[in-house]
Amino acid sequence: MSGAGDRPGRFASPPCLAGEIAPDYFDPLAVDPQQESDVSRWRRAQRENLLAARTALGAAGREAAAQALMRHLTALLAMAGMGGAGSVVSLYWPIRNEPDLRPLLADLARQGVRIALPVVEAAGLPLSFRLWQPGLKLRPDPRGVPAPDTQAPFVRPDCAIIPALGWDREGHRLGYGDGAWDRTLAALSPRPLTIGVALAEGELRTLYPQPHDVALDLIVTPDGVQLDRRG
Numbered sequence: 531m532s533g534a535g536d537r538p539g540r541f542a543s544p545p546c547l548a549g550e551i552a553p554d555y556f557d558p559l560a561v562d563p564q565q566e567s568d569v570s571r572w573r574r575a576q577r578e579n580l581l582a583a584r585t586a587l588g589a590a591g592r593e594a595a596a597q598a599l600m601r602h603l604t605a606l607l608a609m610a611g612m613g614g615a616g617s618v619v620s621l622y623w624p625i626r627n628e629p630d631l632r633p634l635l636a637d638l639a640r641q642g643v644r645i646a647l648p649v650v651e652a653a654g655l656p657l658s659f660r661l662w663q664p665g666l667k668l669r670p671d672p673r674g675v676p677a678p679d680t681q682a683p684f685v686r687p688d689c690a691i692i693p694a695l696g697w698d699r700e701g702h703r704l705g706y707g708d709g710a711w712d713r714t715l716a717a718l719s720p721r722p723l724t725i726g727v728a729l730a731e732g733e734l735r736t737l738y739p740q741p742h743d744v745a746l747d748l749i750v751t752p753d754g755v756q757l758d759r760r761g
């Protein structure tokens with residue numbers, strides 16, 4: 531038999547105020563609000579600078595960078611055993627002057643790799659991954675990025691190749707400020723091998739990492755692998 535008397539008792543007031551005095555004692559993602567707002571203002575300014583630097587490279591500079599990146603990524607994927615049939619690799623469809631790796635998507639697909647593209651299904655959600663095939667018609671997701679539509683099956687990537695506007699030598703990445711990749715990597719278990727793709731110009735001394743920032747396993751620039759945190 532159950533009745534009101536079986537329910538656990540409630541306190542008339544919280545047992546102590548420690549949660550308000552030291553929020554991070556209870557919430558591992560909690561940060562000092564002043565520091566959070568300073569970091570986010572600093573990151574906004576860096577994004578502007580880095581987008582300008584990427585534009586300043588010019589189409590030919592960006593094309594040369596993309597060619598070098600594709601060479602390094604091809605070698606890396608082969609070494610990681612992910613360059614052929616049986617693996618699922620997430621790449622990206624370029625926006626905002628990101629290195630255009632579309633020839634690599636096509637090459638890998640020819641080798642039998644299953645290619646995924648990240649999709650924003652709705653603002654604030656982790657990204658989902660849908661299968662891409664050469665010739666697949668894409669349509670803009672809510673962020674305006676060309677993406678497979680809802681007909682394309684979901685897949686779970688073994689490796690995620692992630693564009694980074696900025697990066698530091700601890701593997702932290704600066705994106706466009708949505709936090710979508712951090713949310714996604716926090717939610718994925720097991721986590722895929724994560725490779726950040728960046729320009730040398732994107733290197734920052736530090737990103738002032740915050741508790742929500744997920745460090746990537748590797749960072750690759752046109753000069754080669756800049757860091758590899760795999761064990």
Ligand SMILES: Nc1nc2c(c(=O)[nH]1)N(C=O)[C@@H](CNc1ccc(C(=O)N[C@@H](CCC(=O)O)C(=O)O)cc1)CN2
Pocket residue numbers: 622623624625626628648649650657673675693705706707708710711
């Ligand atoms: N190529 C590519 N695809 C990707 C990402 C990415 O970074 N690059 N994403 C990585 O998460 C997701 C898309 N998220 C995005 C978030 C913000 C903006 C962006 O350009 N924001 C503008 C404001 C645009 C607007 O008017 O709404 C800005 O920040 O100024 C683009 C993509 C999934 N697909």
Ligand SMILES: Nc1ncnc2c1ncn2[C@@H]1O[C@H](COP(=O)(O)OP(=O)(O)OP(=O)(O)O)[C@@H](O)[C@H]1O
Pocket residue numbers: 570573703704705706707708709710711712713716742743
């Ligand atoms: N795991 C998470 N849970 C909840 N919010 C998160 C999480 N990760 C990031 N965020 C939120 O996203 C916001 C933007 O994060 P950040 O500045 O790291 O974005 P970014 O890495 O540049 O963007 P993106 O990953 O979209 O390219 C943060 O202020 C944070 O509040």
